[in-house]
Amino acid sequence: MIKKKMPLASKLYMALIIFFLYAPIFVLFLYSFNSSESTSVFAGFSLRWYKTLLNDTESIKALYNTLILAVASSAVSTVMGTAAAVGIHSVKNKWIKSTAMTVTNIPMMNPEIVTGISMMLLFVFVGRLVGIVNVLGFWTMLIAHVTFNLPYVILSVMPKLKQIDRNLPEAAMDLGCTPIKAFIKVILPGIMPGVISGMIMAFTLSLDDFVISYFTTGPSFQTLPIRIFSMTKKRVTPDMYALSTIIFAVVFILLVLVNVAQNRNENKEKGVGK
Numbered sequence: 617m618i619k620k621k622m623p624l625a626s627k628l629y630m631a632l633i634i635f636f637l638y639a640p641i642f643v644l645f646l647y648s649f650n651s652s653e654s655t656s657v658f659a660g661f662s663l664r665w666y667k668t669l670l671n672d673t674e675s676i677k678a679l680y681n682t683l684i685l686a687v688a689s690s691a692v693s694t695v696m697g698t699a700a701a702v703g704i705h706s707v708k709n710k711w712i713k714s715t716a717m718t719v720t721n722i723p724m725m726n727p728e729i730v731t732g733i734s735m736m737l738l739f740v741f742v743g744r745l746v747g748i749v750n751v752l753g754f755w756t757m758l759i760a761h762v763t764f765n766l767p768y769v770i771l772s773v774m775p776k777l778k779q780i781d782r783n784l785p786e787a788a789m790d791l792g793c794t795p796i797k798a799f800i801k802v803i804l805p806g807i808m809p810g811v812i813s814g815m816i817m818a819f820t821l822s823l824d825d826f827v828i829s830y831f832t833t834g835p836s837f838q839t840l841p842i843r844i845f846s847m848t849k850k851r852v853t854p855d856m857y858a859l860s861t862i863i864f865a866v867v868f869i870l871l872v873l874v875n876v877a878q879n880r881n882e883n884k885e886k887g888v889g890k
Contacts, residue, residue, distance in 0.1 A: 641864060648857035655854075669855040678843035679859065682823060684753070685839060689761035690818040696762065697769025698811055702803070704770070705777040722766045728764075732831030735760050739832065752834035760832040761825065765818035772814030776807035809878060817873065818866065841872075 651662035707713045743751025788798035826841035
């Protein structure tokens with residue numbers, strides 16, 4: 617089989633896309649090691665801003681809040697999204713199934729500012745009904761993040777459910793398994809790659825969300841994107857470059873490890889199939 621070479625124009629186009637995507641990250645990484653506060657002149661290599669970051673208690677607390685929120689929202693949305701995907705997949709009525717998928721897609725298609733404002737009004741309205749004045753905080757942000765994370769988990773799990781033979785769970789229950797045990801033993805291992813992908817997607821979306829978080833948070837709970845936005849009114853300090861570099865490096869390493877694990881599992885499955 618003869619492999620076709622990629623045209624030169626396509627190579628240049630791809631190179632430009634990669635450049636515009638990763639050049640800002642490279643500049644951020646470079647200036648996180650800058651010895652001066654300048655954003656245009658690299659005065660020399662230094663770990664000054666990484667040391668400053670360790671003493672910035674407000675930024676560290678905002679990072680802690682962001683991670684707690686991202687972990688909690690991704691865990692809740694993964695469980696709820698997986699259960700919802702299984703429920704939608706088991707529905708036999710095509711009209712009901714298509715309606716459920718349409719409703720699932722609405723949070724993704726809806727502009728974030730509309731979602732943020734509407735959820736803020738809903739939380740304030742419910743808070744007034746139950747007599748809570750300062751209702752906005754961690755729990756309202758958690759509900760908001762789970763809401764916009766759910767569609768991504770459902771859409772990640774649904775293709776894996778379609779690949780599973782419908783007769784396998786029934787065969788497991790014929791052999792004595794309860795419906796829950798059949799799901800854990802038969803269905804869950806088959807859809808686990810989709811569940812993991814949905815969980816990672818939910819975690820990353822929650823980690824960097826700003827618009828919806830801005831409208832659903834209160835003065836007692838501040839995430840890192842909101843903290844950085846509040847700094848833009850004056851000046852973003854260079855220790856934020858260091859923090860952003862650390863976050864990018866951690867996420868990049870996690871993605872590499874996940875891809876390596878998935879490739880190993882696929883190779884094992886191919887080996888078993890042969």
